[in-house]
Amino acid sequence: METPAKKTAVATPNIALIKYWGRRNIEINLPFNSSLSMTLDYSLSTETTVTFSKMITSHRITLDGKTIALDRGDEKLQKMKVVIDEMLRIGGYSEDFKADIYSRNSFPGGVGIASSASGGAALVCAANESLDLDLSKKDLSIMARKISGSACRSVLGGIVKWKRGSRKDGSDSYSVMVFGPDYWEELTDLIAVVSEDKKDIPSSEGHDITSSTSPLFKLRPSLAEDSIGKAIHSIRAKDFDSLGEIVMKESNNMHAAMMDSWPPIMYLNDSSRHIMKMIADLNEAEGRIVAAYTFDAGPNPHILTLSKHASKVERELRDSRSIKRILKSGVGIGPKILEIT
Numbered sequence: 001m002e003t004p005a006k007k008t009a010v011a012t013p014n015i016a017l018i019k020y021w022g023r024r025n026i027e028i029n030l031p032f033n034s035s036l037s038m039t040l041d042y043s044l045s046t047e048t049t050v051t052f053s054k055m056i057t058s059h060r061i062t063l064d065g066k067t068i069a070l071d072r073g074d075e076k077l078q079k080m081k082v083v084i085d086e087m088l089r090i091g092g093y094s095e096d097f098k099a100d101i102y103s104r105n106s107f108p109g110g111v112g113i114a115s116s117a118s119g120g121a122a123l124v125c126a127a128n129e130s131l132d133l134d135l136s137k138k139d140l141s142i143m144a145r146k147i148s149g150s151a152c153r154s155v156l157g158g159i160v161k162w163k164r165g166s167r168k169d170g171s172d173s174y175s176v177m178v179f180g181p182d183y184w185e186e187l188t189d190l191i192a193v194v195s196e197d198k199k200d201i202p203s204s205e206g207h208d209i210t211s212s213t214s215p216l217f218k219l220r221p222s223l224a225e226d227s228i229g230k231a232i233h234s235i236r237a238k239d240f241d242s243l244g245e246i247v248m249k250e251s252n253n254m255h256a257a258m259m260d261s262w263p264p265i266m267y268l269n270d271s272s273r274h275i276m277k278m279i280a281d282l283n284e285a286e287g288r289i290v291a292a293y294t295f296d297a298g299p300n301p302h303i304l305t306l307s308k309h310a311s312k313v314e315r316e317l318r319d320s321r322s323i324k325r326i327l328k329s330g331v332g333i334g335p336k337i338l339e340i341t
C-alpha cells in the first residue's frame with residue numbers, strides 16, 4: 001500500500017434554487033425532498049489540502065489559521081471524521097493514518113455564504129485524490145452529503161439536482177448534473193451582503209426544528225418536487241421570467257415554513273425585506289422578471305439575473321444603503337484538483 005500523497009482540491013459554493021430544508025436522517029443528512037442548485041464559479045471558492053500522516057494522533061483541520069482536532073469539534077467536524085475514516089477503510093489503509101487538513105476560503109468569513117458546501121466538497125475531492133480511491137461523482141456526492149447536505153451538490157458543476165432517494169442507507173440520495181455549466185452561461189448570481197453577523201440558529205438545528213414543528217412544512221416535499229420539475233423546464237427553455245418566479249416563490253415558501261416553526265426561525269431582516277420589495281419594484285417597472293431573489297439560512301439575498309441585466313440590477317442594489325458589498329458569480333464547472341501542491 002502506497003503512502004497517501006499530499007493533494008489540494010478547490011470547490012465552490014452552490015445556490016439552491018429549490019431548497020433542502022428538513023432531514024429525515026440527521027446522522028447522514030438525508031433530506032425530505034430533492035433540491036436543485038446552481039454551482040458557483042471560482043470567484044468564490046474553498047481550497048483544501050489533505051496530507052495523511054502516522055505522526056499525528058487524530059484527524060485535524062486548520063481553518064482560517066486555527067487548528068482543531070475533528071473529534072473535539074462540532075457536529076460538522078465530527079461528521080468529517082466519520083467520512084475520512086470511511087474513505088481510509090475503502091482504500092484499505094491502516095487506521096494509524098490521520099488526516100491533516102488545511103482549508104481556506106477565498107470569500108471573507110461571515111458574509112453569509114455557506115462554506116460548508118464548498119468545504120465539504122473540496123475535502124472529499126482532495127481525500128479521494130490523496131488516497132487514490134478513484135471514487136465516482138456519485139460516490140463523492142454521497143461522501144460530501146454525509147458532511148453537509150448541500151455539499152453533495154457542490155461536487156458537480158452546472159445546474160445540479162440532489163435526488164432525495166428513498167433507501168434508508170442513503171445509497172440513492174446523491175446529486176446529478178442536469179445542465180452543464182455552458183448550457184445557460186448568462187445566469188448570474190449577485191450576492192448582496194447586508195449582514196456579516198453569525199446566525200442565531202445554525203442550519204443544522206434549524207432543519208430539525210422546522211421539520212418537527214411546522215404544519216406548513218408538510219406541504220414542502222410535494223411542492224419542492226413539483227417546483228424542481230417546473231424549474232428544469234424553465235431552464236431548458238432559457239425562460240428567465242418563469243424561472244425567476246419559481247425561485248422567488250420557493251424562497252418565500254421555505255422562509256414561511258421557518259417562521260411557522262416553534263420556536264419561530266427568522267433569518268430574514270428588514271434589509272432582506274427591503275431588497276425583496278426593491279426587486280419586485282424593478283421587475284414591475286421592467287414589465288418582466290429581470291431579477292429574482294433567493295435566501296438561504298441567512299439575511300443576505302442571492303439575486304439571480306442574466307448577464308445582460310446584471311449591471312442594471314447591480315446599480316439598483318448599490319443605491320440601497322443597507323448593502324455592504326456585492327459579490328458576483330456565474331455558473332461554475334465544479335471542483336478541480338490543483339496539480340502543484
Ligand code: DP6
Pocket residue numbers: 015016018019020021029035114116147148149150151203204207295296297
Ligand atoms: C437553506 O447543507 O448547511 O442553504 O446538512 O446540516 O450541513 P447540513 O445543512 P446545510 O443546509 C443548507 C440549507 C439551505 C438550503 C440549501 O442549500 O438547499
